[in-house]
Amino acid sequence: MELKTKWCSSLVKVFPAKEPESEPFRSGTALQGEVFSFQLAYNPVDFNRTEIRVEVESELKKAISVRRVNLVPGEYTGINFDDDYLTCDPGLFPDILSELENSAVEAVFNQWRSLWFKVAVPKNCKPGKYRIDVKLSADFPGTEEKPVREKLSFMLEVLPAQLPAQKLINTHWFYTDCLAVYYRMDVFSEDYWRIVGNFMKNAAEHGINMILTPIFTPPLDTKPGTERPTVQLVDVTLKKGRYSFGFAKLNRWIALAKKCGIRYFEISHLFTQWGAGFTPKIIAKVDGVEKRIFGWDVKSDSKEYTGFLEAFLPELTAYLRKNKLRNKVYFHCSDEPTPPHIDTYGKASALLHRLLKGFKIMDALSSVDYYRQGIVTTPVPSEAHLEEFLAAGMKERWTYYCCGPTVTYSNRFLHMPSSRNRILGTQLYYFDIVGFLHWGFNFYFSQLSRYPIDPYRCTDSGCAFPAGDPFLVYPGKDGKPEDSIRYEVFREGLQDQRAMQLLETMMPREKILRELDKLSPGGKLSMANYPRGEKNMLAVRAKINQLIKKHSA
Numbered sequence: 001m002e003l004k005t006k007w008c009s010s011l012v013k014v015f016p017a018k019e020p021e022s023e024p025f026r027s028g029t030a031l032q033g034e035v036f037s038f039q040l041a042y043n044p045v046d047f048n049r050t051e052i053r054v055e056v057e058s059e060l061k062k063a064i065s066v067r068r069v070n071l072v073p074g075e076y077t078g079i080n081f082d083d084d085y086l087t088c089d090p091g092l093f094p095d096i097l098s099e100l101e102n103s104a105v106e107a108v109f110n111q112w113r114s115l116w117f118k119v120a121v122p123k124n125c126k127p128g129k130y131r132i133d134v135k136l137s138a139d140f141p142g143t144e145e146k147p148v149r150e151k152l153s154f155m156l157e158v159l160p161a162q163l164p165a166q167k168l169i170n171t172h173w174f175y176t177d178c179l180a181v182y183y184r185m186d187v188f189s190e191d192y193w194r195i196v197g198n199f200m201k202n203a204a205e206h207g208i209n210m211i212l213t214p215i216f217t218p219p220l221d222t223k224p225g226t227e228r229p230t231v232q233l234v235d236v237t238l239k240k241g242r243y244s245f246g247f248a249k250l251n252r253w254i255a256l257a258k259k260c261g262i263r264y265f266e267i268s269h270l271f272t273q274w275g276a277g278f279t280p281k282i283i284a285k286v287d288g289v290e291k292r293i294f295g296w297d298v299k300s301d302s303k304e305y306t307g308f309l310e311a312f313l314p315e316l317t318a319y320l321r322k323n324k325l326r327n328k329v330y331f332h333c334s335d336e337p338t339p340p341h342i343d344t345y346g347k348a349s350a351l352l353h354r355l356l357k358g359f360k361i362m363d364a365l366s367s368v369d370y371y372r373q374g375i376v377t378t379p380v381p382s383e384a385h386l387e388e389f390l391a392a393g394m395k396e397r398w399t400y401y402c403c404g405p406t407v408t409y410s411n412r413f414l415h416m417p418s419s420r421n422r423i424l425g426t427q428l429y430y431f432d433i434v435g436f437l438h439w440g441f442n443f444y445f446s447q448l449s450r451y452p453i454d455p456y457r458c459t460d461s462g463c464a465f466p467a468g469d470p471f472l473v474y475p476g477k478d479g480k481p482e483d484s485i486r487y488e489v490f491r492e493g494l495q496d497q498r499a500m501q502l503l504e505t506m507m508p509r510e511k512i513l514r515e516l517d518k519l520s521p522g523g524k525l526s527m528a529n530y531p532r533g534e535k536n537m538l539a540v541r542a543k544i545n546q547l548i549k550k551h552s553a
Contacts, residue, residue: 009534010485052138096483181445213265272296313352333363
């Protein structure tokens with residue numbers, strides 16, 4: 001019986017029908033406190049219906065976890081492509097990282113699969129080289145076939161420097177209604193809080209340190225005239241024409257998030273998406289009866305909603321100040337306004353700026369006129385428009401990507417190479433970005449939230465967004481998330497940014513930027529021009545580690 005194997009970096013995507021084309025990746029370097037990942041691709045050429053057992057021996061054994069990489073369908077891959085895609089065709093893609101059962105994986109006849117090794121290097125790890133021995137074995141009881149035995153080694157060098165704390169503010173929109181629907185639990189039940197905590201903790205461990213906080217049910221990706229499940233954290237009471245507010249659920253949310261490692265809070269949007277034309281869904285107890293008081297049927301500039309915000313926002317901001325959160329909170333007006341929306345958005349924004357003095361208001365958008373005219377004071381431009389905003393003098397530097405851009409720029413769809421995902425961290429460092437936003441941490445609905453989807457079977461929100469765009473984690477058993485390749489690689493990109501910030505304490509930033517330029521096509525890195533492919537992306541981090549090691553000697 002034959003078992004083929006090949007070491008691969010974390011940037012390789014192993015497809016069943018083809019041996020990985022990259023050079024064997026047998027060694028690497030990491031900083032103290034860094035999460036380092038690599039893969040072992042394997043192919044049981046002529047056997048199946050048995051298990052392949054996996055054993056690991058190393059001085060770092062307690063810091064090492066092994067997961068199997070599972071395939072998911074990518075039905076919709078988009079309409080625009082460049083030559084930096086793995087494929088433009090729908091198919092099966094390696095993405096889910098699942099725990100091994102009894103330290104073994106199923107042998108799949110003549111298919112390439114991979115094991116994902118994660119080394120959470122301790123912050124106090126002694127510098128030096130650590131050998132990681134991996135044993136693979138398969139037995140065939142009741143037959144005359146000889147057992148399969150493979151022993152392989154990987155070498156990890158831990159450098160004499162510690163990865164610094166993350167400075168970047170990083171948010172990926174967190175949808176508790178998707179969790180409630182998928183796990184069939186009541187919102188605000190004890191199961192709800194337990195599962196929300198599981199997902200929050202996982203997010204924080206991967207560098208997501210800002211959480212979308214649904215003071216009201218977020219008016220995001222919702223078909224006009226319809227509603228998403230209610231997840232409103234603030235209790236609203238209207239009695240004899242006067243509003244009062246309860247913050248008990250918000251208290252619990254903030255305490256849970258802090259316990260999980262979240263540092264910043266992103267207040268859900270106070271007007272509907274794409275232009276601020278209407279009001280979000282808000283539930284209140286009106287003279288003792290619970291009912292919806294705002295939604296698609298109420299225009300954003302109505303006297304009723306203006307009066308509501310004039311009553312609510314002073315109490316909310318007083319609450320935030322009392323809890324010492326003023327500098328940890330960002331508000332939203334309306335997501336992704338375009339030039340035709342400038343009047344309606346401008347009115348809504350002006351109202352919020354009047355009522356939220358001392359607090360930051362940010363929104364994702366691409367039209368620089370919103371910033372030039374002072375309508376948006378903290379813009380979050382698409383990466384394709386970032387340099388245009390920088391030229392306009394953008395002070396607090398944020399950026400985002402989502403279902404686009406699909407050509408030229410970095411992104412993390414299932415059918416893109418992982419190098420195109422990881423390079424973002426280098427770009428964040430190069431342009432001195434302080435915040436990153438993405439719309440999909442766990443969006444398990446169709447486009448416009450018309451119906452729930454099974455994320456293990458649908459990765460494109462009903463053939464709406466390029467596969468992989470709507471979420472980074474899968475809803476695993478017992479309310480615990482399962483990671484994805486894209487999630488782990490994105491964290492590696494954030495670690496690259498942190499490593500470069502560490503190097504900046506050892507040598508001038510200008511010299512680091514010159515080194516990054518040298519590694520880029522044409523000698524100049526930009527959002528559209530960057531090192532492409534596994535080899536070139538690995539060369540970027542290798543250079544940074546080489547310089548850190550040199551200056552740490």
